[in-house]
Amino acid sequence: MSDRFVLEICVESVDHAVAAERGGADRIELCSDLSSGGITPSAGLMQTARRHVSVPIHVLIRPRAGDFCYSDHELETMRDDINAAKQVGMDGLVLGILDENTRVDVERTKTLVEFARPLPVTFHRAFDLAKNAATALEEVIQTGASRILTSGGEQRATDALLVLTHLVQAAKNRILIMPCGGINSANIVSIVQTTSAREIHTSVGASHRRSNNNGKNSSRGMGAARSGPESSLFEKKVVKLVNRLNSVSQNQFVS
Numbered sequence: 001m002s003d004r005f006v007l008e009i010c011v012e013s014v015d016h017a018v019a020a021e022r023g024g025a026d027r028i029e030l031c032s033d034l035s036s037g038g039i040t041p042s043a044g045l046m047q048t049a050r051r052h053v054s055v056p057i058h059v060l061i062r063p064r065a066g067d068f069c070y071s072d073h074e075l076e077t078m079r080d081d082i083n084a085a086k087q088v089g090m091d092g093l094v095l096g097i098l099d100e101n102t103r104v105d106v107e108r109t110k111t112l113v114e115f116a117r118p119l120p121v122t123f124h125r126a127f128d129l130a131k132n133a134a135t136a137l138e139e140v141i142q143t144g145a146s147r148i149l150t151s152g153g154e155q156r157a158t159d160a161l162l163v164l165t166h167l168v169q170a171a172k173n174r175i176l177i178m179p180c181g182g183i184n185s186a187n188i189v190s191i192v193q194t195t196s197a198r199e200i201h202t203s204v205g206a207s208h209r210r211s212n213n214n215g216k217n218s219s220r221g222m223g224a225a226r227s228g229p230e231s232s233l234f235e236k237k238v239v240k241l242v243n244r245l246n247s248v249s250q251n252q253f254v255s
Contacts, residue, residue: 016234017052019231023242027057028057030058040063060095063077096124130153152167184241188200
């Protein structure tokens with residue numbers, strides 16, 4: 001096991017991507033329109049972010065807001081977006097497909113995971129719509145995805161620590177569980193210590209969760225106010241998160 005944590009910061013602008021890297025983020029998730037829970041950013045945004053950020057960038061592949069059950073044409077759009085992400089040098093992809101019963105659509109997701117290679121795929125918070133987290137975990141593993149982004153089925157990770165802990169334990173050596181949902185400098189230490197998760201995802205307060213409506217009018221992901229924090233403040237918040245995680249690493253692994 002690595003003696004350090006991986007901090008992924010979700011952003012929807014190049015300014016915040018740069019600020020996150022300066023603050024010490026290990027990885028960026030890039031998307032657009034966080035107010036809808038996030039959709040695929042333009043090729044231009046991906047390319048500009050790549051020019052200005054050297055840490056790995058994982059890009060959200062989501063053709064529209066709303067639920068995660070997609071038509072054949074929407075899947076075609078997702079494949080084209082994956083190609084665009086590869087062409088501009090993205091390092092990973094974030095996606096997820098459910099069926100009409102809000103179960104993981106293993107066949108369609110696996111097709112996209114294979115199409116995405118060699119880029120790794122994170123199965124996003126569509127996972128939290130599944131009725132049974134343990135079953136959904138096994139289904140996502142079947143798709144070949146590298147990690148699962150989840151708040152344990154609740155709006156905030158702090159409200160689902162037991163579920164997240166069980167997922168981390170069940171997933172060990174098969175897939176990574178990356179907690180998210182309302183994670184900040186005040187609770188990040190307790191979350192990693194309780195769950196034993198090694199990767200953490202947060203938007204650093206640039207977004208907020210909306211109430212869930214079975215995925216039809218809400219993403220079950222992260223909503224956001226249009227006016228996020230200024231880049232300098234955003235960077236300071238990232239620095240604080242990094243320092244908190246470093247303190248945990250030092251306490252655990254330095255004698």
